Amino acid sequence: MKALQYLNKYFYKYKWRFLIGILITVISKIIALKVPKLVGDSLNIVEDYLNGITTNIEDVKHELFINILLIMGVALFSGFLTFLMRQTIIVTSRLIEFDLKNEIYQQYQKLSLNFYKKNRTGDLMNRISEDVTKVRMYVGPTVMYTTNMVVLFVVCFAEMIKIDLKLTLYTLLPFPLLSLSVFFLSKIIHKRSTVVQQNLSKLTTFTQELFSGIDVVKSYGIEKSMTMDFDEISDDNKDKNIHLEKVNALFYPSIILLIGISNIIVIYVGGLQYINGEIQAGTILQFLLYVNYLTWPVAIVGWVTSMIQQADASQARINEFLNQAPEITNENELSTEIFGKVTFKDVTFTYDDTNITALKNINFTVNSGETIAILGKTGSGKSTIIELLSRLYDTKNGVILLDDKPIKEANLYDVRSQIGFVPQDPFLFSDTIENNIKFGKEDATEQEIIKAAKNAVVHDNIMDFTSGYKTILGERGVTLSGGQKQRVSIARAIIKNPKILIFDDCLSAVDTETEEKILSNLEKVSKNKTTFIISHRISSAKNADKIIVLDAGEIIQQGTHNQLITAGGYYKDLYEQQLLEKEN
């Protein structure tokens, strides 16, 4: 139950709605519980007539008629109140569900890239959907049914005690047994429902990854083995659910049995009292009705307990993420003007999940408006430099200066807003091409979009599509080629007009002719912008103001194209090799 305490702030936020809902529930149950009394009274009226205590049949008929009208009125009115009760409590639970989903979503946004690397998408999705649904069942139906149950118990027992204390005590005999079984079974339910939720996450993650990588699955023809893996997880999931249901199923028969025993006690003990002339037949009927009124709330004890246990398990899973402090935080609320000078000073960086030291003692400076090219073999640490500059990770060793001040002291959002990043493997949303480009600048005009696309040399390709810029991409639409994707992504970065442009090996999927065109356009676009070009190709790097060559996380060469050619070494070898490839 500890985890659910997190929701107290929401109960407090919506306290008035809850209080009104609970008040309506109380009134509706108090009114509904007038029915047994009216039924009992009606039987007593008939009994009194049969025993000759009352003689006027017209009076008896009149009283019975009034009682019938009252029973109908009470039923209708309490029905209306039940409707109002659902309108308040269930609607409030939907509001809390909305708030909680937003809170989780915002937390997801704040958490760093490392968090996403450590957690699987399916699991993240499950916590924001399945787990929140379980929690909603707690704040809505569970609150409603618990109030119902408590009111029914209090009112029924108060009425029963008022009628006959001895009979009430006899009726209560099976209840301690009932409480004990609820206590033990609910403990088991809690354990088993936690396992069920974890298993469901596994299943969602597997399915989500399978759908994302469906092209690989199909091209390798491994549908069968994937289906077998799915069956295995799904089977396990089914077994865990059956395991849980077995305990859930034990609740109802035991409750019905205990209530049945109460009924027998009422008939037996009440019958003896009737024979002794202590009570009337109508009173026994009234008592029986109360006991049966209690069947439903007692039966729901199981459901409520299981719901609370499941919600607690789900909220604990949600809290695990909500309580995680983001690794990357903004330490400066004031806005920072960014000019674009970047300095890496003795930067060493180790990824904590793999313990790989991707960068070792890196030192370089790029002045505002300059272009720097970073070359190196795969895995040499090129992308890591960019990730540190975008503050997707923070360094512990060495310092990165932005405009001569530690980058951590600058406003994080200003830094990111002034970086136009084209990643190695660009991601485009399932939206129109236009919106994918506008992602870099929401209020961009049509002219700006076209200009950016022309600079990225993708305009002609876009115009070849029947719907042009309105072409939908992704799952339901057109699939772009790798090179087209890279160029749409370049247009997205250009349109942002940031102070720092980063191209992370983003020309790898275009031919050298298009690469030439893009580079010459970029030269115009990136005037006055600090530009990082990461590449395996000399053709992309040669015009940069500065070139650094990385090997196994270390800078092995640094200088301009001409300086590096004169110096010889890795850069010159690569240049000659690529020149040869071009000639052939």
Ligand SMILES: Nc1ncnc2c1ncn2[C@@H]1O[C@H](COP(=O)(O)OP(=O)(O)OP(=O)(O)O)[C@@H](O)[C@H]1O
């Ligand atoms: N998120 C990460 N977590 C752990 N290790 C990582 C992560 N990203 C990269 N690495 C490791 O850090 C090293 C440097 O990787 P990086 O991506 O910076 O190289 P790169 O030069 O950009 O390579 P490529 O040219 O293939 O893109 C590699 O050994 C890689 O396995």
